[in-house]
Structures are given as structure tokens and as C-alpha cells.
Amino acid sequence: MTEWGGVVMSSDEEREDAQLLAGTRRELWRRLAVGQSEGRAPSMVGAVVRDGRPVWLGLRGAVDGAVPHGDVQYRIGSLTKTFVAVLVMRLRDEGLLDLADPVGKHLKDTPVPDATIAQLLAHSAGLAAEARGPWWERTPGRLRPGPADLFGERPRRHPAGRRHHYSNPGYALLGALVERLRDGAHWGEVLRREVLEPLGMTRTTLDPVAPHAAGWAVHPWADVLLPEPAEDTGLMAPAGQLWSTATDLCRWAAFLSRGEERVLDASSVAEMRTPAVPAEGDWSTGYGLGMQLLRTDDGRVLAGHTGSMPGFLASLWVGADPRTDEGIAGLALANCTSGPAISGIAADLVRIVAEREPRIPAPWRPLAGPLDEELLALTGPWYWGASPYLLRLRADRELELGPASGGGRSSRFRPATDGSWTGLDGYYAGETLRAVRAGDGSVSHLDLGTFVFTRAPYGPSAPVPGGVDEGGWRTEG
Known part of the structure; x- marks a missing residue:
């Protein structure tokens, strides 16, 4: 057998390779x-x-x-x-x-x-x-x-x-x-x-x-x-x-x-x-x-x-x-x-x-380092209009936003020095995600390239562009 960079080669005479399954x-x-x-x-x-x-x-x-x-x-x-x-x-x-x-x-x-x-x-x-x-x-x-x-x-x-x-x-x-x-x-x-x-x-x-x-x-x-x-x-x-x-x-x-x-x-x-x-x-x-x-x-x-x-x-x-x-x-x-x-x-x-030989995933481990409670508080369901999305916290303070179910726009976001995040892929690649705070310091909503994500679907107090009908949700059209 012939060695090549630690790999045993395959040829007309040599067909073994110790690093892949037979x-x-x-x-x-x-x-x-x-x-x-x-x-x-x-x-x-x-x-x-x-x-x-x-x-x-x-x-x-x-x-x-x-x-x-x-x-x-x-x-x-x-x-x-x-x-x-x-x-x-x-x-x-x-x-x-x-x-x-x-x-x-x-x-x-x-x-x-x-x-x-x-x-x-x-x-x-x-x-x-x-x-x-x-x-x-x-x-x-x-x-x-x-x-x-x-x-x-x-x-x-x-x-x-x-x-x-x-x-x-x-x-x-x-x-x-x-x-x-x-x-x-x-x-x-x-x-x-x-x-x-x-x-x-x-x-x-x-x-x-x-x-x-x-x-x-x-x-x-x-x-x-x-x-x-x-x-x-x-x-x-x-x-x-x-x-x-x-x-x-x-x-x-x-x-x-x-x-x-x-x-x-x-x-x-x-x-x-x-x-x-x-x-x-x-x-x-x-x-x-x-x-x-x-x-x-x-x-x-x-x-x-x-x-x-x-x-x-x-x-x-x-x-x-x-x-x-x-x-x-x-x-x-x-x-x-x-x-x-x-x-x-x-x-x-x-x-x-x-x-x-599909990749075997790396073992799951909890995030390293001290927990940022404010970041953790951002995770969970958010709503773009009436469409439910989930925001997840990943390693190195990265965030991932995507539909709660089915297909749709999803992206990963890398933290920037000014407290915002920048989209890494998908529809929002290069776009800025910000957590907008109310006067009391609490997070009012997420702003993603002018799209507003709120904690409730069209909540009456949410800062939804165009406003929310004062009558709220109803049972009849």
C-alpha cells in the first residue's frame, strides 16, 4: 500500500483508505x-x-x-x-x-x-x-x-x-x-x-x-x-x-x-x-x-x-x-x-x-462564559405582523431569527460594537437588527431594516407602522 499525506491510496492495485468506510x-x-x-x-x-x-x-x-x-x-x-x-x-x-x-x-x-x-x-x-x-x-x-x-x-x-x-x-x-x-x-x-x-x-x-x-x-x-x-x-x-x-x-x-x-x-x-x-x-x-x-x-x-x-x-x-x-x-x-x-x-x-458518511454533529454543550441576562430576555417568540418568529441566542452573542414553523425568511446575526446585530445570510444579509427600548429601558420591539417585530401579534400598544386598529382583534369580519 502507498501512503499519501497519511492516507492510503486507491488505484488499480491499491484500494484501501483507513479514513473512510469501505x-x-x-x-x-x-x-x-x-x-x-x-x-x-x-x-x-x-x-x-x-x-x-x-x-x-x-x-x-x-x-x-x-x-x-x-x-x-x-x-x-x-x-x-x-x-x-x-x-x-x-x-x-x-x-x-x-x-x-x-x-x-x-x-x-x-x-x-x-x-x-x-x-x-x-x-x-x-x-x-x-x-x-x-x-x-x-x-x-x-x-x-x-x-x-x-x-x-x-x-x-x-x-x-x-x-x-x-x-x-x-x-x-x-x-x-x-x-x-x-x-x-x-x-x-x-x-x-x-x-x-x-x-x-x-x-x-x-x-x-x-x-x-x-x-x-x-x-x-x-x-x-x-x-x-x-x-x-x-x-x-x-x-x-x-x-x-x-x-x-x-x-x-x-x-x-x-x-x-x-x-x-x-x-x-x-x-x-x-x-x-x-x-x-x-x-x-x-x-x-x-x-x-x-x-x-x-x-x-x-x-x-x-x-x-x-x-x-x-x-x-x-x-x-x-x-x-x-x-x-x-x-x-x-x-x-x-x-x-x-x-x-x-x-x-x-x-x-x-x-x-454525513457529518456527525458536534456534541451539544451549553454556552461558555457568563450569561447575559438581557440577551436571554430577547429570546423567544416575536411577531412580524401576525406571523410568529423565534429568536434564539447562539454562541459568541450571535442571534438567529426565523419563522416559528414552515418556510420563510431566516437569518443569523453577528453582534456589532454599537449594540446592534448585522445579518450574515439569507434575506437579511447585511441588514441591521436593533432592540429598540422604551422610555423605562425595557425592550419595546425589534427593528430589522424597518420591519417591526413585537411581542404580541399587532398588540394595541405596539409601535406598528400604520397603527393598529383601536377595536383590536374580533370574531367577525
């Missing part, structure tokens, strides 16, 4: 095997991370005549965009830019100076999908020596901010933005210094470093292969240049799930996972700030990215909804241009673990 391991292995076989990939690697730790690695097929391992590099294509987005968010958190800034404020000679940085991150600037000139993924980057060479006569195909339209050249501009604000340092060097080294990702590089897989095209009607080129894409590199490994991408998945203070804190990473533009079509997919969003058939919300370059496919998904996230991430890598449904394979790895 049935789970077999189902994960079967999903990877079916994906590689039906997708006709020369090799495929899959991995699962739970609570920041790798718990399963699956290896299938061959690289250079041998079963691949967790440190074999594959080109990860547009997964590169998640790395570039983190660099941009770091600049934002340092105060060097605002996401609402037009890119022309920081970059000269761009054909779309009014596109905002947030729009570039979310592919909502309306820019062309691909770079001008020959197929950029298969041709040398020297064919596009400057930003103006990335766009043709019509760089914008849609009104800015109106819809999601995926743009690879938009990320080339973001890479140039990073270089401009990092005093001319190459974005790849900035990435290595500021992100990869702190996270221990020593096998993620701009160019392939042995051992690495070769990229192949598989003939659609025959089981034969054709080598694919691996060009340095130059200015377009921020859109899809990176090579990485399953081991490194497990570290990346852990980071995209929970952040890392040395790189980007959890709140900024969560912002990246939040929808930034209206989703297209059936609303099963969306886009945040540098991260794709996926709503699975069973209602799970995932964030991450897919990637494709000539000869390679990649996908990585992490939980994106704190209400359903079980701390599981899945990834899959293959060295073929097309064939395997790589996004579905990675998502299925998450689903299999979530279904077969």
Missing part, C-alpha cells in the same frame, strides 16, 4: 473508474478533502507507463482563474484597489478602461469570450505581445454588468493589473511568493515540472491518441496556464473552503463564493468573484472551477452554502482534451461522501 471508498473508486473508462482518459486522478484534510486519493490509468501518483502534475486550465482572483482580492484587502474601480484607473492602454474589476472577476463586463488571433490555447503567447492585441475591433459583446459572459481575455487584464500594482513583478512570481509558498503548494507552477502527464487528444471514433501542444500562452496565461497536482489542489480546496490568514481571510474567500451576477439558463450554475457556482440536483451548492486546455481537463468543487456545507471538497484531473464529464465526476465525489 463502502464509501469503493463507491468513490467506482465513480473514478467509470469516469476514466467511459471518458476514455489515458489517466485520471481524483481526491476528496474533508474539514481541510485529504481523506481519499484515487488513481486510474497510466502516465509514462505507470499508475500516476498524487504529485504528478496535470495542467489545470481555468482553475488558474481562482488563483488570479485571490491575488486581486489580496490587493483589495490591502487597500490598493476597490472592486468598483474601472480597470483603466490602474491599467493604461486597455481597450475597455471602463470595465470594473468586479466585472472582470465575475465575467460580467460584457467582453469577448476569446482572444483575437489564432486559437490562443494552442499557439505561442508571443503572438499577443500587448493588452491591445487581446481584443479585436469589438472588444465588448454585451452591455457591462447586464449578464454573465465568460471572458478569458478579461483574466489576462487581471493578471496585468496584478503586475502593475505589484511594481512590475510577474504575476506568476507574485502568486508563488504570496499564495503558493504560504500554503505549501510546491508543485503548482507556470510550466510543467517532472513528473507530469503529457496531454492527449483521443480520437472520437477509435481508441487512438494524438499528442497535444503545451504552449506558454504569454499574456493569456492568467486565464489557464497553471500546472498542479492532486496533493497541491487538496491544499487549495482546503483554502477555498475556509481561507488562511497569511493569504486571504475566511470572509474574503466567502465573498468570492457568493453569486456576483445573475445565473444563466436554468439557474443551476452561477459565478462569484473568480469562482464558478454549481447547484446540484440534490440541492447542494458548490463553488470552485472547471478547467480545460489542449490535452487536459480539471475540476474542483467545495461547499459554498454554510447551511448545507459538510466540509467536503472533491477534485478530478485527466490528461485528455475531451471525453470525461470532469465537473460531474468531481461533484459526485463530494456527493458520495456526503450521502454515505
